């Protein structure tokens with residue numbers, strides 16, 4: 001009972017702080033599922049030489065300067081209930097707070113170092129903290145040739161763990177029998193099917209919207225509402241890393257070749273070259 005009252009008071013305090021942030025620039029009203037964000041934060045911490053939960057709080061304080069930064073310290077920090085299991089259920093965070101991760105990282109490490117870390121964070125977020133950096137086979141070809149469902153999905157939280165079942169289920173709908181092989185063997189439709197399945201799964205499982213379109217040498221995937229910077233950072237490379245990891249998982253990896261066309265891509269519009 002005492003714990004429940006403490007929790008209620010605590011959430012009231014938190015709302016006060018959220019209001020401060022709202023007055024500053026506005027809450028977005030959008031959140032990521034707790035486990036999905038947790039996987040992202042774990043990937044970020046996995047890359048840093050210093051860390052633990054306090055790192056994330058430090059990044060938030062980097063982002064919210066002055067008085068707001070001071071009020072967000074300690075137990076008043078919105079990241080606190082996110083990390084503290086003794087209250088039971090953890091609270092999902094508004095994008096206004098998850099965006100502090102990208103902004104804080106760039107402030108802390110500078111544009112070049114920060115961009116590199118965000119790229120690796122995206123990649124590890126997709127693949128898990130101990131990814132097989134070279135995936136030897138292509139999920140797309142396995143589904144197409146009706147091989148048994150893969151059983152090596154990561155046990156640890158990763159975006160791949162959350163999205164893979166939906167992506168594989170959607171791919172299987174395209175290949176209900178061996179007669180449908182022609183569809184998947186056309187180069188363009190193969191990528192359209194696979195990345196269409198990725199975009200659908202991402203929206204269904206995380207609420208993150210993305211838009212797929214054709215460009216000259218491949219596909220562009222746009223992310224109009226990035227939870228990790230609110231589309232305010234030119235250096236954000238999270239989605240480059242995610243799509244590189246997802247591409248390797250879907251189609252197999254070619255060593256040292258990134259499918260991301262760096263000359264045509266911008267932070268939140270990633271061009272996948274299929275030449």
Ligand SMILES: [Zn+2]
Pocket residue numbers: 102226227228229230231232233236237238267268
């Ligand atoms: Zn971003």
